[in-house]
Amino acid sequence: MSIQLSNIIESLLFVSAEPLSTEKIKNVLTGYSEQEIKSSLDLILKKYSSYPGGIQIIRTGGGYLFETRSEHDPWIRCLLRVNRKNKLSAAALETLSTIAYHQPITLAEISAFRGVDATHSLKTLLQKKLVKIVGRKKSPGKPLIYRTSERFLTYFGLDSLKDLPSQEEISKLLEEETNED
């Protein structure tokens, strides 16, 4: 019984382009208890972690997703005719991390943090769907308010915003850099 249930969940994972959360699974498999779904999900996770195949399951954005292994990247790129995947520009990454740590935030506030106008990089981030507009601030000019998107989490392989580099990690890095100088 539980084998069949885990097979169903596996197929749901297969077709999911967005992280598949237990919440979503529960909405589909209404006849099953949360306990049954969780143990079946564990069964699949165990199956994939014990067998080093071409695909792995990762936890990201509050759910699970199928993902290829990084060592297979050259062949995948060859098949899809992708020369290389573009990294974010330094300006875009800086804008993105400003938003991530200070969200919800307006364009003027982002620019103030960076000391430089962020209009252009914000546009890039919106196009890449890494940030989203969540409303307008009730202040003069009613500026738009931005937040990071769900795609932001999957892009960096984070499960939730709590997984952003922590204060300790940042301090440690800064200390290392000072010692290097």
Add this chain to the structure above:
Amino acid sequence: MDSSIESPEYQVNLDVFQGPLDLLLFLIRKKKIDINDIPIATITREYLAYLDKKEHINLEREAEFLYVAALLIYIKSQMLLPRERPLEDEEDPRQVLVDRLLEYQKIKAACAILRQKEEDELPKWKRDVPPPKFMSEELDLTEVSLFNLAEAFFVLMKKKERENIQIIMGKEYSIEDKMNEIIEFLKENQYLDFTEYFGSQATIEEALVSFFCLLELIKARVVYAIQETLFQTIKVWIREESPK
């Protein structure tokens, strides 16, 4: 940090820095200055020296650099002014700058960590195009009014007029024949695209006859005309015989 910045023959290029705070942070690091205790005069001199090395300053883009230069000079002037009572900590004009720099430094560090994560994630592929979603056959369709049909028809007639047809065909069209033709067409093609169908009619006369036939067929409830959304082409469907 980028190795080119460390090299002695490095030419100043403001584009390398992500804004004035980045440059300031770089100078502070280079001079091994404690960020909480910036000697404003020294750092301002360095900062201005960097701006000077750039021959042409693009005001549009480098205004922020000049703004920070002005801020540094302002802070220094504030510190030089004699005060009646000593400044308290939070009144130190440097504090605003220091706070901004500390916050900026954190963001820079977070960027470095996120960059590493990005590099780890990029070679792993996820499904990024969802499989086709099931489209309901039962679209929300609105039946069009006679006026919509007539309007579309006259637009087409205008088009035909402009073509300036010279050959007058002596053929006569009977409504009955035309009606059968439309029904045959519908049986074969499932539906009839209003614009396409009338566009293919040879003459205005034929198109007119076809239009009358169509109206007749709609009235007789043999066919029905629908428009999926506003401004889309009108489609004519045959009504299926109720299975009895």
